Amino acid sequence: xxxxxxxxxxxxxxxxxxxxxxxxxxxxxxxxxxxxxxxxxxxxxxxxxxxxxxxxxxxxxxxxxxxxxxxxxxxxxxxxxxxxxxxxxxxxxxxxxxxxxxxxxxxxxxxxxxxxxxxxxxxxxxxxxxxxxxxxxxxxxxxxxxxxxxxxxxxxxxxxxxxxxxxxxxxxxxxxxxxxxxxxxxxxxxxxxxxxxxxxxxxxxxxxxx
Amino acid sequence: xxxxxxxxxxxxxxxxxxxxxxxxxxxxxxxxxxxxxxxxxxxxxxxxxxxxxxxxxxxxxxxxxxxxxxxxxxxxxxxxxxxxxxxxxxxxxxxxxxxxxxxxxxxxxxxxxxxxxxxxxxxxxxxxxxxxxxxxxxxxxxxxxxxxxxxxxxxxxxxxxxxxxxxxxxxxxxxxxxxxxxxxxxxxxxxxxxxxxxxxxxxxxxxxxxxxxxxxxxxxxxxxxxxxxxxxxxxxxxxxxxxxxxxxxxxxxxxxxxxxxxxxxxxxxxxxxxxxxxxxxxxxxxxxxxxxxxxxxxxxxxxxxxxxxxxxxxxxxxxxxxxxxxxxxxxxxxxxxxxxxxxxxxxxxxxxxxxxxxxxxxxxx
Numbered sequence: 001x002x003x004x005x006x007x008x009x010x011x012x013x014x015x016x017x018x019x020x021x022x023x024x025x026x027x028x029x030x031x032x033x034x035x036x037x038x039x040x041x042x043x044x045x046x047x048x049x050x051x052x053x054x055x056x057x058x059x060x061x062x063x064x065x066x067x068x069x070x071x072x073x074x075x076x077x078x079x080x081x082x083x084x085x086x087x088x089x090x091x092x093x094x095x096x097x098x099x100x101x102x103x104x105x106x107x108x109x110x111x112x113x114x115x116x117x118x119x120x121x122x123x124x125x126x127x128x129x130x131x132x133x134x135x136x137x138x139x140x141x142x143x144x145x146x147x148x149x150x151x152x153x154x155x156x157x158x159x160x161x162x163x164x165x166x167x168x169x170x171x172x173x174x175x176x177x178x179x180x181x182x183x184x185x186x187x188x189x190x191x192x193x194x195x196x197x198x199x200x201x202x203x204x205x206x207x208x209x210x
Numbered sequence: 211x212x213x214x215x216x217x218x219x220x221x222x223x224x225x226x227x228x229x230x231x232x233x234x235x236x237x238x239x240x241x242x243x244x245x246x247x248x249x250x251x252x253x254x255x256x257x258x259x260x261x262x263x264x265x266x267x268x269x270x271x272x273x274x275x276x277x278x279x280x281x282x283x284x285x286x287x288x289x290x291x292x293x294x295x296x297x298x299x300x301x302x303x304x305x306x307x308x309x310x311x312x313x314x315x316x317x318x319x320x321x322x323x324x325x326x327x328x329x330x331x332x333x334x335x336x337x338x339x340x341x342x343x344x345x346x347x348x349x350x351x352x353x354x355x356x357x358x359x360x361x362x363x364x365x366x367x368x369x370x371x372x373x374x375x376x377x378x379x380x381x382x383x384x385x386x387x388x389x390x391x392x393x394x395x396x397x398x399x400x401x402x403x404x405x406x407x408x409x410x411x412x413x414x415x416x417x418x419x420x421x422x423x424x425x426x427x428x429x430x431x432x433x434x435x436x437x438x439x440x441x442x443x444x445x446x447x448x449x450x451x452x453x454x455x456x457x458x459x460x461x462x463x464x465x466x467x468x469x470x471x472x473x474x475x476x477x478x479x480x481x482x483x484x485x486x487x488x489x490x491x492x493x494x495x496x497x498x499x500x501x502x503x504x505x506x507x508x509x510x511x512x513x514x515x516x517x518x519x520x521x522x523x524x525x526x527x528x529x530x531x532x533x534x535x536x537x538x539x540x541x542x543x544x545x546x547x548x549x550x551x552x553x554x555x556x557x558x559x560x561x562x563x564x565x566x567x568x569x570x571x572x573x574x575x
Contacts, residue, residue: 165563173492175532188484189323
C-alpha cells in the first residue's frame with residue numbers, strides 16, 4: 001500500500017483538488033515507491049484506454065445492478081447468469097445460451113440508457129460473467145457447510161455403527177451342560193452319569209484332600 | 211606330482227560319500243518324528259495290555275461299583291455308580307439318587323476311553339512301561355505306567371491279570387499328586403441274570419424329564435454324527451474354530467456333531483487326560499452362569515466351575531466354547547483361554563452396526 005492511499009488513485013484519475021494534487025506530487029518527488037505505483041497505475045490505465053476506444057466506465061446504474069446480482073445468481077443455473085457487462089455484441093461470447101433483445105427487455109434492471117460497449121476487446125480477459133463470480137462467492141461458504149455437515153454425518157454414523165456393532169449377531173445360548181457331561185464321560189471312558197454341576201440331586205462326597 | 215593326481219579322485223570320492231552319508235543322517239533326523247525315539251521306549255507288551263483292556267471291556271460280563279474321584283488343592287470330589295455289563299447288550303449305570311443310564315454296546319463309544327487314536331497319542335507323548343504288579347479289588351493286577359520324559363509317572367493303569375479288564379486308573383500331576391482316579395471299587399464277574407435284558411425300557415423317567423434337552427430315556431449314546439477329516443475341513447471353511455492342537459500337547463482325536471443342537475464335540479487328548487470342547491454358535495448367556503466364577507484374563511472372560519469335573523466356558527467370534535475335563539482346572543482354563551477369540555475386523559463391526567442402526571430406524575421393519 002502506498003503512503004498516499006486512496007489519493008494515489010485519485011491523482012492518477014485526476015480527481016484531486018489543486019492543493020491536494022500539489023501535495024501529492026511533492027510526495028511523489030520524495031517517495032520512489034509511490035512514484036513507481038503511480039507510474040504503473042498510469043501505464044495500466046493507458047493500456048485499458050488503449051483497449052477501449054470509447055474509454056467509458058460503467059455507469060453507476062450498472063454498478064447497482066451488479067450489487068443486486070448475487071442473490072439472483074445463487075438461485076439460477078450458472079448458464080443463465082450472463083447478465084452483466086456484455087453488450088449485445090459480446091453476449092454470444094460470454095454465454096452461448098444468452099438470448100437476444102427480447103431477453104434483455106425482460107430484465108427490468110437493465111437500463112436503456114446504459115452505454116453500449118461495442119467492442120469485445122474491452123472485456124477483461126477473464127470473461128467470466130460477473131454474476132457467476134458473485135454466485136461463486138455466495139456458494140462457497142454454503143458448500144463448506146455442506147461438506148462439513150456431510151463429514152459430521154459420516155463420522156457420526158460410522159462411530160455409532162462401530163459402537164452398536166460391538167456385540168455379535170449370534171443369539172445368546174446356554175450350553176447344555178448335562179448332555180456335554182454325558183458325552184465327555186462316554187468318550188473318555190467314564191460312567192456317563194450327569195455331572196453334579198447340573199444335577200444337584202446327585203450326591204458327590206466332598207472330603208478334605210490329602 | 212603323479213601321486214597327487216592319482217590320489218585326488220580317490221579323496222574326492224571319499225568326501226562325496228561322507229557328505230552323502232551326512233546328508234542322509236541329517237534328513238532322517240529332521241524328517242523322523244522325534245516321538246519315534248520315545249515310542250521305542252514304550253513297552254509294546256504294556257501297550258498291548260491297554261489295547262486288550264478296551265477289548266475286554268466289551269467282551270467280559272461284570273457287575274460292580276465304579277467311582278470317579280478328582281482332587282484339587284483343597285478337596286476331593288467323588289461320584290459313585292453301580293454298573294452291570296452284559297456283552298452284546300450294554301452297560302447299565304445306577305446311582306443312588308440320579309437317574310439311571312443305559313449305555314448300549316453299539317454306538318456308545320469305547321467304554322475304556324482307549325481308542326487306537328488315543329493309544330497312539332499316549333505312546334507318542336509318554337513312555338508306556340510295566341510297573342510292579344499290585345492288587346486292586348482283591349484281584350491281582352498288572353500295573354502299567356505312563357511316564358513323562360523326566361521319568362516321573364503321569365498315569366497308572368491297573369489291569370486285571372486274569373480277565374484283562376481295566377480295574378483302576380489314575381492321573382498324576384508333575385508334583386506327584388494324584389489328580390484323577392477312576393475305576394472299580396467292587397467287581398464281580400458273575401453278574402446276576404435277574405435283570406431283564408430290556409431294562410433300557412423301564413428306566414425311571416424322572417431324570418430325563420428334569421432335563422428335557424438331554425439324551426432322554428436315560429440312554430447314553432455318543433453323538434453318532436462323527437466328523438471325518440473332510441467334514442472338519444468344511445466346518446473350518448465355514449468359519450468354525452476347530453483347532454487341531456491345544457496347549458499341553460492336547461491333540462484332536464475325535465469330533466462329533468449333535469444331531470439337533472448344532473453343537474460340535476471336539477475330543478482332545480494327550481493320551482492320558484481327556485479334554486472335551488463343545489463348540490456352538492452364539493454368545494454366552496451370562497444369566498445362566500450364575501454361580502460360576504468369572505475371571506478376565508488378557509481381555510478374555512472365562513467362566514469356571516469346579517465340581518467333579520472341571521468346566522470352563524469362554525466365547526469368541528460368535529462361538530461359545532464349553533471346556534470339560536477331569537484334568538486339573540488349570541488345563542481347562544488354559545484351553546478355554548487359547549481357543550479362538552474375537553477377530554471381528556473394523557469393517558465387519560461397522561457394517562454390522564450400520565445394519566442394526568438401519569433395522570432400528572427402518573419404519574417398515
